[in-house]
Amino acid sequence: MIFANLEKLPPDPILGVTAAFRADPSPDKIDLGVGVYRDDHGNTPVPAGVREAERALLAEQRTKTYVGPAGNAEFNERIVELALGPVAREVRDRTATIQTVGGCGALRLGAELIRASRPDAVVHVSDPTWANHEPLLGSSGLALQRYPYYDPATRGVAFDRMRDHLATLPSGSVVLLHACCHNPTGVDLDPDQWRALTDVFAERGLVPFVDLAYQGFSDDLESDVYGLRLLATRVPQLLLAVSCSKNFGLYRERTGALAVVAGNAAAAAAIATHEARTARRMYSMPPDHGAAIAARVLANPELRALWESELQGMVARMKSLRALLADRLATRRPDLDFSWVTRQRGMFSLIGLDSAAIGELRGRHHVYVPPDGRMNVAGVSESNVDRVADSIVAVLG
Numbered sequence: 001m002i003f004a005n006l007e008k009l010p011p012d013p014i015l016g017v018t019a020a021f022r023a024d025p026s027p028d029k030i031d032l033g034v035g036v037y038r039d040d041h042g043n044t045p046v047p048a049g050v051r052e053a054e055r056a057l058l059a060e061q062r063t064k065t066y067v068g069p070a071g072n073a074e075f076n077e078r079i080v081e082l083a084l085g086p087v088a089r090e091v092r093d094r095t096a097t098i099q100t101v102g103g104c105g106a107l108r109l110g111a112e113l114i115r116a117s118r119p120d121a122v123v124h125v126s127d128p129t130w131a132n133h134e135p136l137l138g139s140s141g142l143a144l145q146r147y148p149y150y151d152p153a154t155r156g157v158a159f160d161r162m163r164d165h166l167a168t169l170p171s172g173s174v175v176l177l178h179a180c181c182h183n184p185t186g187v188d189l190d191p192d193q194w195r196a197l198t199d200v201f202a203e204r205g206l207v208p209f210v211d212l213a214y215q216g217f218s219d220d221l222e223s224d225v226y227g228l229r230l231l232a233t234r235v236p237q238l239l240l241a242v243s244c245s246k247n248f249g250l251y252r253e254r255t256g257a258l259a260v261v262a263g264n265a266a267a268a269a270a271i272a273t274h275e276a277r278t279a280r281r282m283y284s285m286p287p288d289h290g291a292a293i294a295a296r297v298l299a300n301p302e303l304r305a306l307w308e309s310e311l312q313g314m315v316a317r318m319k320s321l322r323a324l325l326a327d328r329l330a331t332r333r334p335d336l337d338f339s340w341v342t343r344q345r346g347m348f349s350l351i352g353l354d355s356a357a358i359g360e361l362r363g364r365h366h367v368y369v370p371p372d373g374r375m376n377v378a379g380v381s382e383s384n385v386d387r388v389a390d391s392i393v394a395v396l397g
């Protein structure tokens with residue numbers, strides 16, 4: 001039996017919560033675990049601008065022949081422009097971009113490239129980080145280490161410790177940064193901190209690997225990439241993993257890109273050949289549909305304006321849910337400070353409960369969060385916020 005050595009694995013920490021939620025027959029169950037945006041009705045909509053683009057694409061498309069390992073060239077160009085803005089033009093000749101299988105594909109492909117060039121490189125990830133970062137990057141064979149990031153006492157960034165730690169790393173160390181909406185903490189760097197951090201990267205010769213999975217989900221498409229653009233102007237090389245899952249609502253279309261900004265044009269040309277070969281050896285080519293849709297949205301001013309206004313609506317909703325939840329928690333426990341709920345950004349916050357309390361939330365209150373306590377604020381709604389607040393307060397002790 002060729003597979004006799006494969007034993008059953010424990011459930012994935014995040015996907016396992018979804019499975020447990022589905023299996024719970026309680027009509028009152030609430031899912032704060034899953035990492036997708038939800039509207040007032042609990043649905044994850046396809047933005048109208050994206051649907052329009054898809055309709056037009058289907059009406060016009062006459063072939064589904066192969067595109068090639070680098071995927072949709074127009075998408076690659078436009079998605080880098082969306083992320084880097086005016087800086088994209090400055091670094092254009094030394095940027096090698098490949099369309100990937102979602103943001104996960106970009107992270108993994110980036111790790112494979114680093115390993116092919118420098119097998120002994122260490123990738124430093126924030127403590128904590130998204131539960132899938134370490135498996136995705138580590139499976140390439142690269143060594144991983146953690147740097148200080150979150151301070152549970154202040155529920156903010158442990159910035160001094162982060163900066164001092166990064167300032168001790170050897171030149172050439174790769175550091176994975178979340179561009180915005182840090183997953184799982186919701187805690188981001190402010191512009192002053194980005195400037196100070198960029199100095200450290202430039203002075204120490206560190207290589208940023210920026211994960212951009214939530215552009216437009218914190219405040220807006222421009223301010224969310226302040227730090228990324230600053231880094232791209234100040235450091236000679238950078239890796240950027242983009243996901244279109246959340247902001248375009250293209251989750252299952254698996255749409256993303258890896259852009260590598262290299263020291264010079266010749267290096268970028270060489271990197272492009274390695275990107276294509278790595279993709280060819282793993283999965284050959286990325287799926288086209290989502291990338292063709294996103295390219296169309298970005299290229300068409302009307303569709304783009306429609307999409308941007310819908311994105312603004314999603315952000316406004318997440319901010320108002322945060323305000324609502326903070327208010328309901330504070331009403332129940334005026335002795336505690338819940339201002340962190342509104343200070344944090346994007347969909348996630350760490351709820352700050354131990355595993356017994358998280359088990360009790362699930363077992364007694366039918367409120368589902370993953371074992372690390374990452375709460376998806378988009379799972380809260382006007383109709384369930386009181387139950388969410390009651391349940392959290394009940395397990396706080």
Ligand SMILES: Cc1ncc(COP(=O)(O)O)c(C=O)c1O
Nearest residue numbers: 035102103104130183213243245
């Ligand atoms: C921090 C972070 N990076 C990357 C991704 C990748 O997303 P996808 O592969 O679905 O595009 C996600 C998705 O949840 C994420 O939260």
